[in-house]
Amino acid sequence: MDPAFLIGVVLAFGSLYAMITLEHASLAGLFLPAPMILVFGGTIAVGIASATMRDALVSFKALPRAIRGDRRTAAAMIDQVVEYAEKARAEGLLSLEQLVPDADDPFVRQALQSIADGTDAEELRIVLEDEIASTAARNRTASRFFATLGGYAPTVGIIGTVVSLTHVLEKLDTPDTLGPMIAAAFVATLWGLLSANFMWLPIGNRLQRLGELELERMTLVMEGMLAVQAGSPPHHVGERLQALVADKPVKRADKRESAPVPETADA
Template identity: 75%
Template sequence: MDPAFIIGLVLAFGGLLAMIGMEGASISALLLPAPMVLVFGATIAVGIASGTLRDTAFALKSLPRALRGDKRTAHSMIAAVVGYAETARAEGLLALERHVGGESDPFLVQALQGIADGTDADELRLVLEDEIASTAARNRAASKFYSTLGGFAPTIGIIGTVVSLTHVLENLDSPDTLGPMIAAAFVATLWGLLSANFIWLPIGGRLQRLGELELERMTVLTEGMLAVQAGAAPHYVGERLEAMVSQRPDKKAPKRTAGVAHDDTVADSVLSS
């Protein structure tokens, strides 16, 4: 689990609570049911109206993924692909079929099954790239849904404030209540801005980033399994895939031994002579 999303939200709301405490304000003054119902309910409603029900359903299914992240990364799949390259070199491509049932990644299973079935390399690449394209489209739809909510929320908050201020103007003959009523009117604007920048936009951005990492993983698997099918050497497959990965553990530079340093000194002396 990648806790970045949870950590970010906790820090954001923690900062808000700290400000409320330092200002001496009351949290209960912000937790008004009416503006919260309007902002959250209407924002989600117009978000649904701006797309299709299928988009909404997929966006809701993607929400747990935004919270927990994705354990599968491009770098974590390299060792598996290199292992399949070693198996293919030692036992042939048909030996990969016995690994199909043990894989949990549907995309890798698809690639393994295609190689074991003897699918032509060009055809297999086309199938895998089509799968990547459809996955990218689904990820964009989920990310766009929450980003759209982030765009609607502030405006809906303003609408709530305008409605409340209209009610305030109807009660100008009661000056003692004007202060609390005006303060309550701006709570809708607060929740519109708060929900957009603390909830909806971070979820949309998180899903967009997770989608990018998923596409990177699928691309690495595509190139790796096609190299396995072509009979490439395992070490070559590993080196190529390592070069394709954007996020990988930092590698320490190999330490130079005393013997190597001595050889360099000798070489320098020979060149200078």
């Protein structure tokens, strides 16, 4: 589990709570049911209206993934693929079928089963690339949906504030109640901005980043399994996959190579 999302959200709301405490404001005055129902309900409603029902279902199914993250990384798959290469080289490609039930990644299971079934290399690449493209489309749908909610939320909050201020103008004959009513009117705008910047936009960006990492991992698995099918030596497979991993340290150039050569004075 990657706790980055939970840590960030807790720190964000913790900062808000610290500000409220230091300003000696009323915390209960922010949790008003009417503006919160409008902001959250209205934002989700217009988000669904701007997409399809399938898009909304796919997006909300991806919400737990955004919270917990993905423990499977591209770098972690290298050793596993190298083990497949060693087994295939020692016992043949058919032996990979024994490993299918133990693979916890559906994409890896699909690749192992296809190789064991004798699928042609070109056909295997097409099948795996199609699966990668389908996964990329689902990831884009989910991240774009929550980013859209982040765009709608502030405007919905302003709508709530305008509605409340209209009610305030009806009570001008009771000036003693105007202060609390005006303060309550701006709660809708507050929740619109809070939900957009503390929830919807971070979720959308988080899903986008997780999608990028997933595609990197799937591409690595595809190239590795195609190398296994081609009978490449295990150490060659490992070197090939290491070159595909983006989060590896970059070697610094030797300073002596970049240093200018001093000119020698003529005797």
